[in-house]
Amino acid sequence: MKNNILSFDIDQLTQYFKDIGEASYRVNQVMDWIYKKMVWEFYKMTNLPIKLREKLEEDFYIYIPKVLNKIEEYNTIKVLFQLEDKEIIEAVLISHKNRRTLCVSTQVGCSFRCNFCATGLMGFKRNLSSGEILAQILWAKNFLFERGENLNNVVYMGMGEPLANYEEVIKSIKILNSPIGIGIGAKHISLSTVGLVPQIYKLSKEKIPITLAISLHAPDNELRNVLVPINKKYPLEELLPACWYYSEKMGRRISFEYVLLEEINDTIEMAEKLVNLLKNKPAHVNLIPWNKVSEFPWKRPSILRIKKFEKFLKDKGINVTLRISYGEKIKAGCGQLRGEFIGRKKI
Numbered sequence: 056m057k058n059n060i061l062s063f064d065i066d067q068l069t070q071y072f073k074d075i076g077e078a079s080y081r082v083n084q085v086m087d088w089i090y091k092k093m094v095w096e097f098y099k100m101t102n103l104p105i106k107l108r109e110k111l112e113e114d115f116y117i118y119i120p121k122v123l124n125k126i127e128e129y130n131t132i133k134v135l136f137q138l139e140d141k142e143i144i145e146a147v148l149i150s151h152k153n154r155r156t157l158c159v160s161t162q163v164g165c166s167f168r169c170n171f172c173a174t175g176l177m178g179f180k181r182n183l184s185s186g187e188i189l190a191q192i193l194w195a196k197n198f199l200f201e202r203g204e205n206l207n208n209v210v211y212m213g214m215g216e217p218l219a220n221y222e223e224v225i226k227s228i229k230i231l232n233s234p235i236g237i238g239i240g241a242k243h244i245s246l247s248t249v250g251l252v253p254q255i256y257k258l259s260k261e262k263i264p265i266t267l268a269i270s271l272h273a274p275d276n277e278l279r280n281v282l283v284p285i286n287k288k289y290p291l292e293e294l295l296p297a298c299w300y301y302s303e304k305m306g307r308r309i310s311f312e313y314v315l316l317e318e319i320n321d322t323i324e325m326a327e328k329l330v331n332l333l334k335n336k337p338a339h340v341n342l343i344p345w346n347k348v349s350e351f352p353w354k355r356p357s358i359l360r361i362k363k364f365e366k367f368l369k370d371k372g373i374n375v376t377l378r379i380s381y382g383e384k385i386k387a388g389c390g391q392l393r394g395e396f397i398g399r400k401k402i
């Protein structure tokens with residue numbers, strides 16, 4: 056049976072070449088073709104002996120998912136991919152000045168059911184393999200290459216909870232970060248989690264100091280239990296110490312994602328609570344005005360309310376960035392494009 060070579064990490068490839076009696080430098084050669092030159096047919100890997108190309112052809116394939124739909128608006132392109140088993144995932148490519156950032160999915164659907172998120176409504180289908188995660192990145196790298204541009208950042212913030220698919224996600228990050236893989240520096244890789252505390256401690260041992268982003272969305276347990284139900288298992292008094300531990304070990308500040316919902320979490324009372332949680336901590340807050348998902352009763356706040364909330368945090372010394380997305384057409388926000396395309400039925 057053939058394997059998808061994108062799901063093989065450096066150790067597995069080294070072992071493979073050893074098993075077939077080839078030198079270990081073949082790993083670098085093959086990875087260079089796949090991840091740097093973006094050549095995805097073994098017969099085109101011209102610095103390999105023909106016999107070896109045939110052997111690779113026999114044992115492996117490279118699967119780049121089919122693009123079902125691509126919607127471009129402002130500085131954002133949403134891509135809907137079909138996987139080998141016909142499951143559908145999405146990735147988002149964002150251009151800002153000379154930076155190109157790809158947001159990748161890590162699962163088909165998601166089991167965490169955050170109460171503002173389109174992906175959560177679909178339920179969970181399966182984890183993506185590291186090869187399926189890397190294939191999204193390769194597609195984007197190639198797409199940008201054809202436009203004369205480079206991919207600079209990758210964020211694990213698309214469909215799914217990355218830390219619930221820990222092994223495959225880490226495997227993909229290692230190839231993404233490796234100089235013989237895609238070669239994107241740890242500072243340019245971010246991973247967003249709802250706050251799976253044991254996995255955050257595990258991640259702090261990985262020695263790749265990526266940016267950790269926490270889907271916070273509420274500054275107290277009472278509201279967070281509603282918006283992000285996993286908070287009942289890992290409440291703020293457990294989550295925040297895990298974040299500060301990660302920050303200390305990795306020397307990175309923590310990003311806190313905060314989706315703004317009118318009259319729910321955008322009041323000055325909530326802003327005060329947020330300041331109390333994060334004041335004098337290595338923290339950065341990303342404020343994200345909510346994009347409507349019809350199944351939820353929430354409203355996107357007015358720009359006046361958004362600015363007031365942002366100013367309050369800034370005045371109290373919190374590092375904050377307002378991330379306005381123009382997502383009406385592209386349905387920005389995790390899972391929203393896929394939901395529109397296939398119908399937001401449970402999977």
Ligand code: SF4
Pocket residue numbers: 165166167168169172173174175176213214215216249270389
């Ligand atoms: S916000 Fe993330 S973790 Fe929560 S339901 Fe959506 S995809 Fe899952």
